[in-house]
Amino acid sequence: MIFSEVLKSHAEPLVKEIIQHPFLTDITTNTLAPAAIIAYVQQDEFYLSQYALALKAAADLAPSPTIAHVLMPLLFEPNSESIAHTWLLKSIDISQVEQLPTTVPNPTTQAYIDFLFANKSKDFFSLITALLPCAWVYPEFAKQLVPQEVTDNPLINWLQLYDNQFPDLLKMDLATVLFTILDQETFTQSKQQQLLAIFLQGCIYEWHFFDATYFQKTRLLANTSTITMEELMNA
Numbered sequence: 001m002i003f004s005e006v007l008k009s010h011a012e013p014l015v016k017e018i019i020q021h022p023f024l025t026d027i028t029t030n031t032l033a034p035a036a037i038i039a040y041v042q043q044d045e046f047y048l049s050q051y052a053l054a055l056k057a058a059a060d061l062a063p064s065p066t067i068a069h070v071l072m073p074l075l076f077e078p079n080s081e082s083i084a085h086t087w088l089l090k091s092i093d094i095s096q097v098e099q100l101p102t103t104v105p106n107p108t109t110q111a112y113i114d115f116l117f118a119n120k121s122k123d124f125f126s127l128i129t130a131l132l133p134c135a136w137v138y139p140e141f142a143k144q145l146v147p148q149e150v151t152d153n154p155l156i157n158w159l160q161l162y163d164n165q166f167p168d169l170l171k172m173d174l175a176t177v178l179f180t181i182l183d184q185e186t187f188t189q190s191k192q193q194q195l196l197a198i199f200l201q202g203c204i205y206e207w208h209f210f211d212a213t214y215f216q217k218t219r220l221l222a223n224t225s226t227i228t229m230e231e232l233m234n235a
């Protein structure tokens, strides 16, 4: 089995969990709470800005000019997925991301981003393996959840985007490119195990990302407490 297939087959149970997450089932039934939509869009805007930086770092770390060349066209602008966010917000009568309050990353978003940059500090292949679940999981659940019949659910556009049905708005080939880079490399057994662990951890973060925004785990001590870090340090 080629390495990318090994990664995907191990992650299959996690994809099943993600597909059953209430965030996604509520998308398919058009019952996703406005608060969950707002929390998701806010967190995702922030997440994607950091993801774009990590992807750029991968292109800079590329072990050969050929690989760098393959990655270059994929360095999407952080806001290239903003159409997905616009569609979600429109369903609750908010037209612009700018209308949302400023975002503080919730602990899950922050942990996911820290995970990406921790793998940047390891090596190029660890980094692209950490970047892969984000690019791979969405098309995986989208192809399974997009309804075959016509629907008036406005949230289905969001799924169709990730099912590559609007290639002019968002190209969905990043996962394929990153898997191909991995498949062209030969890894020792122990390196394969390390990369598999990174890949699965990334898929787990994808589940947590939905869970944190669905339940709005956004109530941070830093937002609610009147004591500042500075005061604690100087006490």
Ligand SMILES: Cc1ncc(C[n+]2csc(CCO)c2C)c(N)n1
Binding pocket: 044, 047, 048, 051, 076, 081, 133, 134, 135, 136, 138, 139, 162, 170, 171, 172, 173, 174, 175, 206, 209
């Ligand atoms: C937490 C989170 N994970 C994955 C995506 C989806 N996504 C991000 S980058 C990319 C590759 C093509 O743009 C895809 C599919 C998201 N928006 N937010």
